Amino acid sequence: MADYFKTVTCSLVLSLGSAGVGLAVAPAPLEISGSWLRLPPPGAKVTAGYMTLHNSGNTALTITSISTAKPAHVEIHNSRLSKSGQMSMEHAPAITVAPGTTVRLAPAGMHAMIFDAPALAAGETLDFTLELQDGRQVKGAFTAQRP
């Protein structure tokens, strides 16, 4: 009987453990493509990064923050065009990509605002991590480009 309990307990622990591991490693179905950052013009301490995000899963995915190697600090911003042709920039708390859809972070729109980006040459990359609301992470790299 004791052996039976041992077996059951072990199986339970193993199955729960593997389920846990399974959850932890299931990658978010978020595909990143065309990620690039604008090489900061002389004197500029901030620049912007852009990318295309595609959610190939069945549930919405929400990106709550973007991080890069220090010292850069990244915020999600949105450049908004008013009807009268005025552009203003606002901090966006998150980016939600609905299932089966694509969201573009593109010039004069949603972008990753990068403060104190490290000095890069054209073609060099800066790794970044997208933090999702569900705790998962998706990694990518910005390729530095002239405007």
Add this chain to the structure above:
Amino acid sequence: MSKQIFWYHAPRLCLTVALAAIIGFLVFEFANKAPPEPALGNEASALSALPLVNENGAATSLAAFKGSWVVLFFGYATCPDVCPTSLAYLAQELKQLGSDAASVRGIFISLDPQRDKPDSLGRYVHYFDPNLTALTGTEENLRHLSKLLGVYFEVQPAPRGSPESAYTLAHTASFFILTPRGELAQTVSPPFARGAVAAVLRTVLSTAAH
């Protein structure tokens, strides 16, 4: 006029008076509500004469560019997205003009004299195109210039947790095309399709040539 003849003509007379009144009213309304003319005459000279500062820190004004077609863009150098996107776009559009680009001056006017110093502004615009020029001025003169062209700008405080100096500006992101006499010829507003500003410039250049 006999009474009978008067009553015979009365309806037509009334109709004529009413029509005249309506036409008069419409003419008056139209005259009052006609769209404002672009900067001409006095406004053009006010625009040209307004004191500004060039990228060498020297006093100048838009009058220094008379004789050339001018494309103006307003912004600030620490703008991470819209200004570099627009300046890179302007550089491409001017390139498309080929040899005609020689008669056009692209000018970036910084609305942020507090942070944008003349020499750094010069390096900033030349990064996009060595032929671009940067100007700025006192806040008062920049306000005046903006009013003349209908440019809006407003400081947006830095987000919480960021230093105060990390403020941004909300601003009009249109291109303003001035004639060689310094008059506003046309405004091109975003979003900008590739070739749109070049097409407008080609049109104004060819019209002026005839």
